[in-house]
Amino acid sequence: MNRVLLGLVGLVLLLGGGGALAVHFGVVPGVDRDTPLVPGTALPPTWVLVVVAAVAVVLALLCLRWLFGQIPRREVAEWRWSEEAGDTRVTTAAVTEPFSEEVAAYPGVRKVEAELTGPHTAPNLALVVRAHGDADLRGIRRRIDDEGLPRLRQALEVRELPATVEFRLASSRTATRPR
Template sequence: MTALNRPARLNRVLLALCGLLLLAGGGFVCATHYGRLTVLDRDAALVPGTATPPTWVLYVSAGAAIVIGLLALRWLAAQFARRPRTRTWRLERDPDQGRTELAASTATEPFVGEVATYEGVRAAHATLAGTRRAPVLAVVISADQSTDLGAVRARLDTEGLPRLRQALDLETLPVTVEFRFATASGDARVLH
């Protein structure tokens, strides 16, 4: 799992927490039912009465519902943050002489076009994120199942990435490459 795939990390944490809560609740109910825990009387009524609860209980319940709703909205919003945030780079050395701006998508288009022509590669997508001083490139390559990924990665390291670094005038460019295998039905399996 990479740092660029934040929703996966968040999903795993949320699922683990929900699973632990459900296991703890189920264990408590089973232990109480079979008499292992005597915290509650197993023959007692589930609800002590039909009277309206105190006002503070209603406020606490409403507050908890709001917090849970906001957490659910945050989780939904995280599902759409699949790519790192891109920026427009400013390339001027002397601002008095003028300003040159380069959109990250414009910089990666030739690179993606070249990678898509590699043998066995069906499609490629790249996201250039970060600033000019601290750039990060995330590459997603969809390939046939019979493709030699080592050859694709070697060609990427010897041809594609050096050209991109030269075009952007960068000495180093940290790269994350994700391979996706396309099946006959069009589904994809992911390898990092």
């Protein structure tokens, strides 16, 4: 929906700009380029100018809101433990960062994005592993299951840590292209 709306707005703007250029250069038959755009030269009533300015400000704010909505952002959840000794707070990003760095050091892995969701008593882990095209995905998954996840479970002090792993492959440097 977002791309369709942007495409339609872009098409309308292109057609309007192209039409204005065509009239300016005298390409459109039957339209005199020296004719005023609107009849008369008197200013409209003040209330019209105020309404137009208000609508322009509202549209500008809506466009800015939409623009900031396009910026990708990660949810930063915070886990909190309360004990007699005091409160402990930690962000899930602080927990996943060392794990991501460890997995990123595995052979064939380029980058890892990890996100913990859910409460600290029953977290879920979502991984996006960007790997080289010729990487051993089964080996990477095996190392995640056998080495990385047990350490993360131990650090989080949980018995279960369901994890989903999504692999995204990059083209291999040594791959040959068919001609």
